[in-house]
Amino acid sequence: MLNPDLKLNPKLFEADAEVKATRAGYGEGLLQLGEENPNVVALCADLTESTYAHLFAQKFPERFFQVGVAEQNMAAIAAGLAISGKIPFISSYATFSPGKNWETIRTTIIYNQANVKIAGHHAGIMTGPDGATHQATEDIASVRSWPNLKILVPCDSIEGKKATIAAGETEGPIYLRFTRDKTPIITTIDSPFEIGKIQTFWTSEKPVATIFAMGYMLYYALVAAKELETEGIQVLVVNVSTIKPLDENALLSLAKQTGAFVSVEDHQVAGGLGGAIAQWSTKNIPTPMEFIGLQDTFAESGKPAELIEKYKMGKDHIKAAVKTVIQRSARL
Amino acid sequence: MPQELNEEKLKDLKNKANKVRQLIIEMLVEAGSGHSGGPLGMADIFTAFYFHILNHDPKNPDWDDRDRLILSNGHICPVRYATMALSGYFPIKELKTLRKINSRLQGHPHCGSLPGLETTSGPLGEGLSQAIGMALAGRMDKKSYYVYCLTSDGEHEEGNTWEAVMFAAKNKLNNLIQVIDRNYIQIDGTTESVMPLDPLKEKYESFNWNAIEIDGNDIKSFIEAIAKAKLVPDRPTIIIARTIPGKGVSFMENDYHWHGKPPNKEEAARALNELRVLQEKIQNE
Numbered sequence: 001m002l003n004p005d006l007k008l009n010p011k012l013f014e015a016d017a018e019v020k021a022t023r024a025g026y027g028e029g030l031l032q033l034g035e036e037n038p039n040v041v042a043l044c045a046d047l048t049e050s051t052y053a054h055l056f057a058q059k060f061p062e063r064f065f066q067v068g069v070a071e072q073n074m075a076a077i078a079a080g081l082a083i084s085g086k087i088p089f090i091s092s093y094a095t096f097s098p099g100k101n102w103e104t105i106r107t108t109i110i111y112n113q114a115n116v117k118i119a120g121h122h123a124g125i126m127t128g129p130d131g132a133t134h135q136a137t138e139d140i141a142s143v144r145s146w147p148n149l150k151i152l153v154p155c156d157s158i159e160g161k162k163a164t165i166a167a168g169e170t171e172g173p174i175y176l177r178f179t180r181d182k183t184p185i186i187t188t189i190d191s192p193f194e195i196g197k198i199q200t201f202w203t204s205e206k207p208v209a210t211i212f213a214m215g216y217m218l219y220y221a222l223v224a225a226k227e228l229e230t231e232g233i234q235v236l237v238v239n240v241s242t243i244k245p246l247d248e249n250a251l252l253s254l255a256k257q258t259g260a261f262v263s264v265e266d267h268q269v270a271g272g273l274g275g276a277i278a279q280w281s282t283k284n285i286p287t288p289m290e291f292i293g294l295q296d297t298f299a300e301s302g303k304p305a306e307l308i309e310k311y312k313m314g315k316d317h318i319k320a321a322v323k324t325v326i327q328r329s330a331r332l
Numbered sequence: 333m334p335q336e337l338n339e340e341k342l343k344d345l346k347n348k349a350n351k352v353r354q355l356i357i358e359m360l361v362e363a364g365s366g367h368s369g370g371p372l373g374m375a376d377i378f379t380a381f382y383f384h385i386l387n388h389d390p391k392n393p394d395w396d397d398r399d400r401l402i403l404s405n406g407h408i409c410p411v412r413y414a415t416m417a418l419s420g421y422f423p424i425k426e427l428k429t430l431r432k433i434n435s436r437l438q439g440h441p442h443c444g445s446l447p448g449l450e451t452t453s454g455p456l457g458e459g460l461s462q463a464i465g466m467a468l469a470g471r472m473d474k475k476s477y478y479v480y481c482l483t484s485d486g487e488h489e490e491g492n493t494w495e496a497v498m499f500a501a502k503n504k505l506n507n508l509i510q511v512i513d514r515n516y517i518q519i520d521g522t523t524e525s526v527m528p529l530d531p532l533k534e535k536y537e538s539f540n541w542n543a544i545e546i547d548g549n550d551i552k553s554f555i556e557a558i559a560k561a562k563l564v565p566d567r568p569t570i571i572i573a574r575t576i577p578g579k580g581v582s583f584m585e586n587d588y589h590w591h592g593k594p595p596n597k598e599e600a601a602r603a604l605n606e607l608r609v610l611q612e613k614i615q616n617e
């Protein structure tokens with residue numbers, strides 16, 4: 001069942017459950033930070049409304065900088081602002097930032113430990129009809145290896161707002177990942193959120209597998225867990241809203257509890273959430289694992305729901321992965 | 333092969349450009365997402381390319397000696413798809429698959445999906461460098477093909493564009509002709525409010541390019557500019573094509589809000605009506 005301690009959305013599984021894009025949470029969080037801290041500044045590369053930076057730009061025009069279609073310039077200007085005491089938030093589509101400007105961020109923001117928050121929007125195949133050029137499906141892989149970077153992937157718009165605010169209040173470089181389409185609201189304003197903590201959103205008495213989900217894909221994982229329960233298979237579903245640093249203590253107890261893992265992410269299976277957990281578990285407590293995500297392929301144009309099915313990332317694929325992994329763990 | 337441009341031919345090209353515009357509207361309303369402003373503004377230039385300027389064979393898109401047409405600002409691909417279909421690269425009815433799952437017509441052009449695209453684009457500022465690579469290869473292989481690269485004003489904000497501009501001049505690439513869609517709009521507003529680019533002709537001239545400025549919705553001026561560009565022996569040429577974004581649909585013209593959205597059903601019907609009136613006008617000219 002949904003973990004009662006976390007005060008999650010009680011209407012989550014109802015047909016009329018509220019939906020909202022996680023990127024809206026970025027806009028609301030940034031606006032609130034702007035009100036609270038005059039050092040917060042924002043930059044955008046000709047995608048102000050798409051990345052919801054317009055809420056901040058309209059309220060604080062003197063603290064908003066339009067750089068034009070120039071993502072490298074945006075990153076380096078932000079580094080300069082941060083080195084001079086400001087707290088810059090930069091936003092674009094994730095394919096372009098941190099994609100196109102990857103090395104600029106690496107040197108001027110990460111290596112410098114400049115206090116810049118990088119918001120990558122339109123992540124994943126959820127970006128839909130624009131096609132693979134605009135669907136960031138390697139962004140986590142491309143930044144995860146940067147030392148001293150924190151990576152946050154909110155599961156819904158409410159958590160998106162909390163993550164943005166927490167990022168602004170935390171010193172150092174942080175990557176935040178957002179999606180374009182409206183997705184179910186899973187949490188409530190009363191749900192706890194903390195950078196570096198993963199939380200079990202679906203609990204069971206005798207779980208046989210743990211599903212780790214990232215971002216809006218958490219919803220599909222929860223639906224899968226609910227359906228599996230009716231089939232007599234009990235699982236845990238964990239919201240991994242911080243990909244880096246991984247919550248190792250929590251991972252250890254989850255591994256001991258179930259002995260089988262499934263990762264679920266709208267990202268390549270290489271180098272993302274699944275990769276991070278597999279690397280950790282191989283060292284600490286080797287655990288059979290299945291990986292839901294893009295299987296070493298680019299996706300294409302289409303409606304998000306169609307793409308999720310075609311690329312085998314939907315609830316039925318998650319259920320099948322759980323069944324496979326518990327057979328593997330039983331054989332051990 | 334390029335033919336002589338007489339009155340009859342010019343009228344035929346104007347008719348075709350109008351037809352391309354109608355196809356763009358039909359595609360976009362069916363897709364339910366995509367870009368309107370840029371594609372409509374560039375319909376005259378695409379028509380001039382595919383039906384007059386390019387040395388190409390729609391039935392043999394990989395032909396070695398073809399002229400290369402690189403679309404750097406990939407988001408305006410509906411105009412490329414419509415013109416390609418009209419000139420015989422693929423069936424016109426396939427246009428209705430734009431942006432849908434399993435389609436060859438990706439939301440931003442993917443060369444692995446559809447023959448004849450030369451390369452993949454969408455992320456801005458990357459086309460001119462690739463065009464340069466093709467022009468260099470053509471020179472090395474002693475080919476006589478031309479490389480035409482279409483770019484936008486918005487993507488001139490990318491540093492990569494200017495890296496390419498310097499390289500092309502240094503290497504005297506006279507087999508490279510860039511055409512910029514100078515429509516003065518981008519996503520967040522007018523180009524001059526987002527990041528001023530004028531004076532553009534002078535910028536290019538100081539970077540040692542040959543620069544020609546024309547009305548990009550005047551097919552005749554465009555074709556003449558291409559002919560002039562080919563006479564320059566030692567420099568790449570840019571044709572600064574001043575176009576009207578949304579051209580042909582009154583409520584879309586010069587309004588940056590139409591950069592990246594499709595018409596709804598009612599707007600599409602109005603747009604098609606206006607375009608059909610223009611079509612009659614062209615026929616009675």
Ligand SMILES: Cc1ncc(C[n+]2csc(CCOP(=O)(O)OP(=O)(O)O)c2C)c(N)n1
Pocket residue numbers: 045046047069096100369370371405407408454455456457484485486487513515516517518519577591
């Ligand atoms: C590298 C990169 N950054 C951002 C974008 C998002 N984007 C798509 S079109 C566009 C505006 C570009 O201006 P322009 O090409 O002049 O637009 P148009 O005239 O067609 O309206 C932007 C910022 C992109 N495609 N690529």
Ligand SMILES: [Mg+2]
Pocket residue numbers: 484485486513514515516517518523
């Ligand atoms: Mg423009």
